[in-house]
Amino acid sequence: MPSDINKPLLKSLLLMADIVEARDPYTGGHVWRVSQFAKLLATKAGMSDEDVVRVSIAAYLHDMGKVGIPDQILKKPATLSDNEYAVIQTHPSIGERLLSGHPLAEMVSSAAAEHHERVDGKGYPHGLQGHQLSMVSRIIAIADAFDAMTSTRPYRSGMPIEKALNILRENAGTQFDADLAFHMCELGEAGDLAHIVGHTADGIPAVTCPHCGPVIAIPRNTQDGDIVYCRACQGELQLRRCGGTFDAEMIGMTDDPRKLEPIPNEAGIESLLQQIG
Numbered sequence: 001m002p003s004d005i006n007k008p009l010l011k012s013l014l015l016m017a018d019i020v021e022a023r024d025p026y027t028g029g030h031v032w033r034v035s036q037f038a039k040l041l042a043t044k045a046g047m048s049d050e051d052v053v054r055v056s057i058a059a060y061l062h063d064m065g066k067v068g069i070p071d072q073i074l075k076k077p078a079t080l081s082d083n084e085y086a087v088i089q090t091h092p093s094i095g096e097r098l099l100s101g102h103p104l105a106e107m108v109s110s111a112a113a114e115h116h117e118r119v120d121g122k123g124y125p126h127g128l129q130g131h132q133l134s135m136v137s138r139i140i141a142i143a144d145a146f147d148a149m150t151s152t153r154p155y156r157s158g159m160p161i162e163k164a165l166n167i168l169r170e171n172a173g174t175q176f177d178a179d180l181a182f183h184m185c186e187l188g189e190a191g192d193l194a195h196i197v198g199h200t201a202d203g204i205p206a207v208t209c210p211h212c213g214p215v216i217a218i219p220r221n222t223q224d225g226d227i228v229y230c231r232a233c234q235g236e237l238q239l240r241r242c243g244g245t246f247d248a249e250m251i252g253m254t255d256d257p258r259k260l261e262p263i264p265n266e267a268g269i270e271s272l273l274q275q276i277g
Contacts, residue, residue: 005276009103010057014269017060020067022262024074025232026153028215029200032268033151035059036196037143037184044183045139053275057104058111059140060272065095065112075232077213092116093125110134115141120174138177142168142184145176150197152208161188161197201267205245211235220267222246229259 021031038059042052066074069091073084080088095112099105114128114137121129123141133141149164159167165188172181187193200206200217207216209230216228216237224241228248236252236259254260 005057005107006103007273007276010276011269011273013102013104013108014057014060014272015264017064018264018269019262020064022231022264023071024066025214025230026075026077027151028217029206029265029268030147030151031060031063032201032265032272033147033196033199034062034140034143035268035272037146037193038139040187040192041139041143041180041184044187045135045180047135054107055136055139056272056275058108058136059143060268061095061099061108062111062115062140062144063091063095064098065091065093067098068094089116089124110137111140113137115144117141118175119177123175133177138180142176142180146184146193147197152213158198161193165189200265202271204267207237207239207246207248209233209235209237209250210248211250216248217263217265217268218246227251229254231260231262234260 017031021027035056039052039056042055047055069088073080073087076084092113092115096109099109099112102108114133117123117126117128117133117137119130119133119138121127146164146168149159149167150161152158165185168176168181168184172178198206200215201220204218204220207218207228208214209216209232212230212233212235214230214232216230218228218239222239224239226239228237228239229235230237234253234255235250236254237248238251239246239248
């Protein structure tokens with residue numbers, strides 16, 4: 001495993017990525033899931049253990065540029081207009097500029113800049129194609145798209161895994177690197193992706209607000225009856241264990257800003273840091 005990475009410096013960057021993600025209440029756990037999918041795909045593609053860790057770190061940081069997207073667009077619980085989508089399309093460039101001066105920039109900046117590029121050159125923001133794209137960004141583009149397809153949003157339900165894999169197959173060689181798309185489909189068919197879909201960290205299922213739909217990342221030590229808060233509607237939610245997951249019941253509202261502070265995905269970050277020697 002890479003031993004040249006400054007772990008405290010990296011942890012601070014991962015925490016910032018979580019706080020940026022917390023601004024979008026509908027994508028909780030997204031960066032962790034993308035990191036895990038990317039880790040599996042990089043391994044399947046034959047990358048070294050050290051490079052696999054670097055890919056998973058870069059994947060965790062790929063959406064840092066969303067810090068520059070206005071709240072009214074980032075938090076919109078409906079399909080974006082063309083103009084709003086054009087604003088969303090600026091986040092890779094913002095992320096690239098944000099990370100360019102960081103000591104870990106060489107490892108992570110291409111992921112932020114290129115994860116919405118396509119191998120056929122029809123992506124954004126630069127229209128790069130083929131091997132102009134780094135291996136890291138080609139892996140993360142697939143992991144990011146797969147999580148977007150299999151995650152629930154207020155305006156649509158998440159796709160079944162098999163349907164998402166079919167879309168990867170259909171777009172192999174155009175939107176996605178063909179070999180990597182094939183490897184991702186092999187992982188899905190073997191059942192190696194199912195434990196990540198719908199989770200916010202290893203063994204921790206995502207919980208959604210029953211009132212307005214956002215995803216709430218719960219701590220690893222969550223117990224039956226614990227209280228959590230929805231930052232979107234300010235709902236006070238009581239958790240009830242239901243099999244391997246939790247159901248949330250809205251029991252009130254809060255206007256206490258301390259209860260609505262964004263909470264980093266500590267379990268997800270720690271699982272990533274443990275990969276580093």
